[in-house]
Amino acid sequence: MSDAILVGRRAARPRGLRLSEGVRERIFAYALLAPALLIVLAMVVYPLARVADISTRIGRTMNFARIGLLPIGAGNYARTLSDPAFWQAVEVTAIYIAASVAFAFAIGLGTALVLDLTFPARRLFRTLLLLPWAVPGVVASIVFRWMFDGSYGVVNAMLRHAGLFAADIPWFADARTALAAAIVPTVWKAYPLITLTLLAAMQTIPGELYEASAVDGASAVARFRHITWPGIGAAAILAMLVSALWIFRDIDIIYAATGGGPAGSTQTLAMYVYNEAFQYFRIGAAAAVGMLMIVAALIASGVSLAFAGKQRL
Amino acid sequence: MKRRGARPAACFVMMTIASVVLLFPVYWMMMTAVTPVSEILSRDPPLLPHLGSLSFDAFAAVIARRPFLLWTANSMIVGGASSLISLTAAALAGYSLSRYAFPGIRFAGAVLLLGKLAPPALIIIPLFIMFSVGGLLESYGGLVLAHVATGVPLATWLMKGFFDRIPREVEQAAMIDGCTRLGALRHVILPLTRPGLASCFVYLLLVSWGEFVFGRTLMSKPDHRVLTVGLQSFSAEYQVDWPGLMAAGTLTLIPIVVMFVLLEPFLVSGMTKGALAN
Numbered sequence: 001m002s003d004a005i006l007v008g009r010r011a012a013r014p015r016g017l018r019l020s021e022g023v024r025e026r027i028f029a030y031a032l033l034a035p036a037l038l039i040v041l042a043m044v045v046y047p048l049a050r051v052a053d054i055s056t057r058i059g060r061t062m063n064f065a066r067i068g069l070l071p072i073g074a075g076n077y078a079r080t081l082s083d084p085a086f087w088q089a090v091e092v093t094a095i096y097i098a099a100s101v102a103f104a105f106a107i108g109l110g111t112a113l114v115l116d117l118t119f120p121a122r123r124l125f126r127t128l129l130l131l132p133w134a135v136p137g138v139v140a141s142i143v144f145r146w147m148f149d150g151s152y153g154v155v156n157a158m159l160r161h162a163g164l165f166a167a168d169i170p171w172f173a174d175a176r177t178a179l180a181a182a183i184v185p186t187v188w189k190a191y192p193l194i195t196l197t198l199l200a201a202m203q204t205i206p207g208e209l210y211e212a213s214a215v216d217g218a219s220a221v222a223r224f225r226h227i228t229w230p231g232i233g234a235a236a237i238l239a240m241l242v243s244a245l246w247i248f249r250d251i252d253i254i255y256a257a258t259g260g261g262p263a264g265s266t267q268t269l270a271m272y273v274y275n276e277a278f279q280y281f282r283i284g285a286a287a288a289v290g291m292l293m294i295v296a297a298l299i300a301s302g303v304s305l306a307f308a309g310k311q312r313l
Numbered sequence: 314m315k316r317r318g319a320r321p322a323a324c325f326v327m328m329t330i331a332s333v334v335l336l337f338p339v340y341w342m343m344m345t346a347v348t349p350v351s352e353i354l355s356r357d358p359p360l361l362p363h364l365g366s367l368s369f370d371a372f373a374a375v376i377a378r379r380p381f382l383l384w385t386a387n388s389m390i391v392g393g394a395s396s397l398i399s400l401t402a403a404a405l406a407g408y409s410l411s412r413y414a415f416p417g418i419r420f421a422g423a424v425l426l427l428g429k430l431a432p433p434a435l436i437i438i439p440l441f442i443m444f445s446v447g448g449l450l451e452s453y454g455g456l457v458l459a460h461v462a463t464g465v466p467l468a469t470w471l472m473k474g475f476f477d478r479i480p481r482e483v484e485q486a487a488m489i490d491g492c493t494r495l496g497a498l499r500h501v502i503l504p505l506t507r508p509g510l511a512s513c514f515v516y517l518l519l520v521s522w523g524e525f526v527f528g529r530t531l532m533s534k535p536d537h538r539v540l541t542v543g544l545q546s547f548s549a550e551y552q553v554d555w556p557g558l559m560a561a562g563t564l565t566l567i568p569i570v571v572m573f574v575l576l577e578p579f580l581v582s583g584m585t586k587g588a589l590a591n
Contacts, residue, residue: 028494029413036406036465037421043462044428047439054439064442111331119324127577128332131339134573136523138541139562142548143338146345146555152354154341168356188338196580249432252525256545274434278530283438290435297430 048294055287067283076288086289088264089272092179093248096186096268101244103187108194108239113228115195116202126199133192137185137252144185145172145257172258175265182257182266186247194239201235202228237308245297269293339566345559346371353556371560381561383536384543388522390453391539395460396517399468402461404510407472408498412481422473428466433526441530451537459527464517471516475509476502512579515572522569540565 019027055077057070080086111129115122132140148155150170159165171181209227218226251270254260260267260275267275269289277286345353349368352359375381410422440459441450449455479502487497503510528539538546544565547558 025413025494026415029409029415029418032405032409032498033418033421035402036425036469039402039461039465040425040428043440043458044431044436044466045424047436047443048427048431050439050442051435054442065446067442107335111328114324114327114331117321117324119321119328121325121328125328125332126581127574128336129328130577130580131570131573132335134519134523134569134576135339135566136525136541136569138523138525138545139565140338142544142558142562143342145548146559147338147341149555152356152358152555154358154360157357188335191335200581245430249430249434251432251434252523252541255525255529256548270432270434273432274437274526277434277438278441283442286438287435290432290438293432293435294430301430 051287052291054283055291057284060281060283076284077292080285080288080292083285085264085267086272089267089269089289092264092266093268093270095179096183096266097244097247099180099183100186100190100247101240103183104190104243105194105236105240107187107191108198109236111191111195112198112202113224115199130192130196132188133196135189137189137250138256140185140189141253141256144181144188148172148181148184173262175262178258178262178266182254185253185257189253190243190247194243197235197239197242198232201232205231234308237304241301241304241308245301248293248297342559342562342566345556346563348556350556371556372564375557375560375564379547379557379561380535380538380543381564384538384540385564387453387532387538388540391456391460391528392518392521394453395457395464395521396514398457399461399464399517400510400514402465403468403472403513404503404506406465406469407474408476408502410469410473411476422469425466425469428462433463437526437530440527444531449531451532451534453532456527456531456539459531460521460524463524463527464520467520468513468517471513472506472509475506475513479505508579512576515576516580519569519572519576522572 054067056072056074057067058073058075059070115126115129147153148171150156150168150173153168153171155171156165156168169177171177205227210223213223213227248268249270251268251274254266254268254271255274258266260271270293273286273290273293276282276289344362347367347369348359348362349366349370352363352366406425409418444450444455449458483505484492484494484497484502487501488494492500523541524539525541525545528542529545532538533542535546544558544561547554547561
């Protein structure tokens with residue numbers, strides 16, 4: 001029966017267009033990909049090419065259609081590299097990423113280790129603990145600004161009750177504490193993805209390994225070092241890389257928390273790019289710093305992935 | 314099913330403490346929204362609500378005095394439209410990436426990932442220029458387009474993961490029964506991956522709902538603000554109305570929590586596998 005249908009269909013196919021099966025397959029594959037690819041080409045790749053060009057244009061113009069007429073040179077890069085605010089942003093970015101990733105990884109690993117075990121209401125806890133991932137950065141930022149408020153902040157009240165500080169610290173408004181304060185909502189939003197990634201990696205470790213180690217009487221520390229850690233090493237590097245790249249790129253939290261202030265103390269490179277472009281209208285300089293950021297991100301990704309590849313062996 | 318039944322009670326206690334600490338910000342936001350201003354604006358705010366004096370005035374005030382509903386509507390329009398467009402493009406592209414391994418397809422898949430690497434603060438510069446030359450500033454279409462550009466790359470790889478779990482034999486069987494390639498995709502594969510499509514859609518909605526930089530730059534006029542932009546402008550006023558702001562934040566979070574609870578099982582099973590495979 002089905003053979004008859006098959007033969008019938010084959011015969012009915014118009015034979016005028018003699019496209020081989022392989023060519024048809026290729027056309028189909030590329031046609032499906034075309035809409036997504038066109039969107040990314042038009043909205044990401046072309047803009048990146050434009051911004052690379054802008055980074056080499058010297059001078060300022062408010063007429064965007066005329067940017068292409070400005071002279072070409074390395075002036076934006078030279079000026080940027082001699083701008084103290086740029087180097088401050090490099091330093092802020094390094095501290096911001098390192099501290100945020102370190103704390104987020106510690107929380108992510110701790111929660112993943114427990115969530116990998118069997119206990120009551122495990123799924124409920126998993127949902128609760130992953131929730132901050134879904135909270136918009138702007139909302140997280142605003143909530144923490146309120147909690148760390150100088151006059152009515154609950155954090156100051158708690159510290160006072162614990163006898164740690166007597167002063168009312170305006171955490172986000174003081175240049176000495178603002179960066180530390182901005183790290184808190186960043187960690188809060190970043191740790192769930194690390195929990196999730198590590199948990200998934202832990203669940204691929206065969207249970208027999210743990211059973212065998214229990215028979216051998218291995219301690220919890222030994223189990224972690226010799227079974228869990230080798231099993232999640234590659235995933236751990238990947239999770240840290242993805243988090244670091246997100247923290248490197250994103251400005252939602254910093255923008256809503258401080259806008260980069262006070263006195264540039266929380267101005268990361270990404271925030272610097274945005275402020276240069278949309279506050280001071282130094283578009284060429286902003287583009288130059290942005291291009292340097294992409295190069296840095298590519299190098300960091302390459303190195304980390306090579307490292308993760310080694311871990312996997 | 315999982316090993317090591319080591320001390321379930323201790324795990325339960327530890328997770329309870331962790332949840333209390335880590336979800337305190339969400340609790341404090343809601344608590345601020347329902348506590349009368351005279352009590353919450355204090356050097357020693359109460360940590361637990363006084364059940365007798367709960368007040369929902371802050372919610373009423375924020376809806377009456379702020380264009381909160383307008384911001385919500387803007388977010389819903391932009392989120393709904395961009396998620397639908399992204400999902401359509403991503404489902405098609407994800408299927409192609411899942412089934413065909415031509416070098417060109419592989420390369421295109423890698424190009425898609427570029428979208429995830431560029432900082433929004435950088436990509437917004439040429440977008441702003443292109444949109445201002447093309448008259449797309451302050452238009453819903455422009456912001457939808459920008460959200461589609463951020464949504465498509467990750468959604469494509471997510472969808473690829475879902476298609477990878479459907480064996481190739483399924484569409485081969487359909488084609489033997491006389492389906493064309495497109496027919497097999499439409500009538501056999503897409504229905505099978507409906508849960509994947511749904512979770513991908515929710516994921517896109519969540520991302521769009523939380524997006525800030527594009528909204529702030531491309532639709533900054535007061536009537537055009539999406540939720541995150543509205544909330545940020547609200548929080549940047551000279552004398553911040555904290556209870557009102559926390560009420561607005563609570564309302565913003567409700568749909569997010571609902572979407573997240575729907576999405577969470579798929580996140581755990583699907584997304585990490587995809588992320589690890591890349």
